[in-house]
Amino acid sequence: xxxVMAKGITKIYKSRRKEVVALDNVNIDIHSGESFGILGPxxxxxxxxxxxxxxxxxxxxxxxxxNDELVATSNKLVVPPEDRNIGMVFQTWALYPNMxxxxxxxxxxxxxxxxxxxxxxxxxxxxxxxGIAHVLxxxxxxxxxxxxxxxxxxxxxxxxxxxxxxxxxxxxxxxxIRDSARALVRRxxxxxxxxxxxxxxxxxxxxxxxxxxGVIVHGKLVQVDKPSAIYSSPVTVxxxxxxxDLVELNxxxxxxxxxxxxxxxxxxFPINKVAANNVRLGIRLEDLKISxxxxxxxxxxxxxxxxxxxxSYSSGLFRVTVVPPSNDNTEIVVMVDRPFDVGREVNLFxxxxxxxxxx
Amino acid sequence: MSSKPxxxxxxxxxxxxxxxxxxxxxxxxxxxxxxxxxxxxxxxAVYTTPVLIPPSSPTIEPFQAVWSxxxxxxxxxxxxxxxxxxxxxxxxxxxxxxxxxxxNSFSRVSSFVSNFLFSLISLATFIPYQATLIPxxxxxxxxxxLNTYWGLAFAFFIFYMPTGALLMxxxxxxxxPRIIEAARLxxxxxxxxxxxxxxPLSLPGFISTLIFNIIETWNNFFIxxxxxxxxxxxxxxxxxQSFTGGYATLYNETFAAAFIASMVPLGIFIFLxxxxxxxxxxxxxxxxxx
Ligand SMILES: Nc1ncnc2c1ncn2[C@@H]1O[C@H](COP(=O)(O)OP(=O)(O)OP(=O)(O)O)[C@@H](O)[C@H]1O
Ligand SMILES: [Mg+2]
Numbered sequence: 001x002x003x004v005m006a007k008g009i010t011k012i013y014k015s016r017r018k019e020v021v022a023l024d025n026v027n028i029d030i031h032s033g034e035s036f037g038i039l040g041p042x043x044x045x046x047x048x049x050x051x052x053x054x055x056x057x058x059x060x061x062x063x064x065x066x067n068d069e070l071v072a073t074s075n076k077l078v079v080p081p082e083d084r085n086i087g088m089v090f091q092t093w094a095l096y097p098n099m100x101x102x103x104x105x106x107x108x109x110x111x112x113x114x115x116x117x118x119x120x121x122x123x124x125x126x127x128x129x130x131g132i133a134h135v136l137x138x139x140x141x142x143x144x145x146x147x148x149x150x151x152x153x154x155x156x157x158x159x160x161x162x163x164x165x166x167x168x169x170x171x172x173x174x175x176x177i178r179d180s181a182r183a184l185v186r187r188x189x190x191x192x193x194x195x196x197x198x199x200x201x202x203x204x205x206x207x208x209x210x211x212x213x214g215v216i217v218h219g220k221l222v223q224v225d226k227p228s229a230i231y232s233s234p235v236t237v238x239x240x241x242x243x244x245d246l247v248e249l250n251x252x253x254x255x256x257x258x259x260x261x262x263x264x265x266x267x268x269f270p271i272n273k274v275a276a277n278n279v280r281l282g283i284r285l286e287d288l289k290i291s292x293x294x295x296x297x298x299x300x301x302x303x304x305x306x307x308x309x310x311x312s313y314s315s316g317l318f319r320v321t322v323v324p325p326s327n328d329n330t331e332i333v334v335m336v337d338r339p340f341d342v343g344r345e346v347n348l349f350x351x352x353x354x355x356x357x358x359x
Numbered sequence: 360m361s362s363k364p365x366x367x368x369x370x371x372x373x374x375x376x377x378x379x380x381x382x383x384x385x386x387x388x389x390x391x392x393x394x395x396x397x398x399x400x401x402x403x404a405v406y407t408t409p410v411l412i413p414p415s416s417p418t419i420e421p422f423q424a425v426w427s428x429x430x431x432x433x434x435x436x437x438x439x440x441x442x443x444x445x446x447x448x449x450x451x452x453x454x455x456x457x458x459x460x461x462x463n464s465f466s467r468v469s470s471f472v473s474n475f476l477f478s479l480i481s482l483a484t485f486i487p488y489q490a491t492l493i494p495x496x497x498x499x500x501x502x503x504x505l506n507t508y509w510g511l512a513f514a515f516f517i518f519y520m521p522t523g524a525l526l527m528x529x530x531x532x533x534x535x536p537r538i539i540e541a542a543r544l545x546x547x548x549x550x551x552x553x554x555x556x557x558x559p560l561s562l563p564g565f566i567s568t569l570i571f572n573i574i575e576t577w578n579n580f581f582i583x584x585x586x587x588x589x590x591x592x593x594x595x596x597x598x599x600q601s602f603t604g605g606y607a608t609l610y611n612e613t614f615a616a617a618f619i620a621s622m623v624p625l626g627i628f629i630f631l632x633x634x635x636x637x638x639x640x641x642x643x644x645x646x647x648x649x
Contacts, residue, residue: 094537
């Protein structure tokens with residue numbers, strides 16, 4: 001039960017000639033027992049942030065508090081990593097290569113000096129849940145990537161940490177195990193109320209385990225909110241892209257009949273008033289529809305006639321690319337529940353109020 | 360298969376590699392070969408046959424002749440060199456780990472102290488040890504340790520523990536740092552991290568360093584020369600040296616003595632050589648070879 005608060009955390013790596021600003025004035029209050037997600041493109045500073053929380057790195061500026069206790073400040077480690085009770089799954093797992101999976105998981109417990117029986121009980125329990133009970137006497141090099149990742153997860157969980165840091169913890173698991181691993185982390189986190197911070201490239205991870213998420217871009221924390229709120233109202237196109245698939249278009253702002261539209265070739269998208277002549281539009285795939293009908297009810301707004309350019313299929317849905325008749329390069333992807341023949345014309349609709357507008 | 364221009368046929372390439380290796384091996388083996396065959400020559404033959412030609416009637420007399428004067432120094436060297444080299448290398452590894460932790464501690468003072476001490480140590484290992492022998496001898500004499508195992512051990516420690524620390528620090532930095540960080544998060548004490556992770560993971564490096572230290576200590580001539588005077592305390596290099604020089608040098612006996620003296624380092628290298636190589640490979644792959 002630890003609350004993690006970062007105040008103005010900045011991290012600058014200086015190498016011989018240039019400086020890299022890995023974190024730029026990050027302010028965040030992660031509540032005690034909360035499951036927090038961190039999303040961001042590669043090189044944004046996600047791992048750096050985790051390392052500073054773990055105490056493996058120090059901020060160049062700013063302060064870090066656990067439960068209002070100062071643990072790190074400008075260039076100074078106040079509480080060393082071994083006293084922070086942190087369970088961490090490293091992006092590279094960092095298993096002890098000279099020890100079996102069992103001894104890897106037992107390593108943190110031996111530091112706690114518990115009885116051998118208790119130790120065995122805990123290890124069996126966690127490895128049963130993670131499905132690694134049968135590989136406990138294997139060495140890391142004898143394990144698959146997914147198994148190594150689960151051993152790393154077991155090693156982090158077994159010591160009942162007060163903070164759990166997961167750096168891309170599911171990246172090497174196949175889809176089925178990934179779902180159960182997510183469920184497991186969520187369950188343990190829920191039951192034990194461990195403050196958990198999960199870094200991921202994959203929005204699915206964030207949706208499935210984070211109550212709140214922060215988006216880091218170029219070292220800046222640009223948005224903090226519920227994952228669904230970030231999804232539906234991202235602050236920038238980049239954030240929008242990170243948290244889900246998106247059709248992006250450039251539009252010209254026009255007004256007619258007291259309504260504002262963004263015009264893209266033959267299409268007109270209804271938008272709210274903006275103070276710009278040209279805008280960037282983002283539309284989630286599920287907010288677009290094509291149909292032969294002329295109207296789909298109040299919820300859907302007609303955008304224009306479109307021609308089917310490509311038609312393909314993925315997991316239960318047909319993925320259709322349509323273009324405006326006058327411009328073959330303005331491609332819009334629509335997910336539909338039945339196939340459409342290439343070359344034919346259809347009506348394109350957008351869900352009202354769902355067009356994201358970025359300057 | 361058409362061979363592209365500028366690319367050497369793999370067979371030719373392999374043959375060239377083999378040839379180069381053979382040349383090196385031969386160069387390396389010539390002295391050993393010369394020691395053995397000349398040690399097997401009689402007093403007359405050693406003067407009348409060329410150095411690289413084996414004797415027509417080999418005899419083990421030279422070996423027998425030198426054995427009586429070599430057995431005690433050989434024993435002294437064994438008693439002294441193996442434990443001293445081992446302990447020096449082990450303490451050196453611990454020192455290397457200590458410096459590693461110190462320089463990663465984020466404290467400016469600690470990193471400074473670490474870098475300073477480490478530079479000092481490196482400097483110390485680069486100074487020719489002969490230059491420091493006079494004050495060292497005086498120190499040992501003042502401590503009343505001349506002509507003792509302890510005096511010799513102390514002197515060897517002074518020179519070879521820093522060498523151990525220096526070499527081991529290279530091997531330790533080859534361990535992926537995340538592993539040590541993970542162990543710190545798992546609350547491993549410094550000692551536990553050292554003997555459960557750092558030591559086993561740098562074992563090939565440790566053995567390389569150990570071999571290096573054994574050979575250096577074994578062959579060290581000046582330290583025992585200065586610190587011992589009684590025949591009973593003599594070490595092997597000094598004794599071997601006593602067979603050369605003077606008017607009536609018996610070359611066959613010199614060769615025999617040299618061969619006996621080099622058997623121990625040679626044997627160690629042959630037995631542990633693959634670890635030596637493995638240590639070097641571990642360095643090249645950044646510790647991934649573990
Ligand atoms: N020890 C270091 N020395 C110098 N630069 C560093 C160091 N560690 C990280 N950086 C730089 O800081 C920036 C942020 O790195 P970080 O590892 O935090 O990114 P990330 O968001 O975790 O990326 P990824 O998703 O690829 O893991 C990068 O530009 C990286 O090159
Ligand atoms: Mg990272």
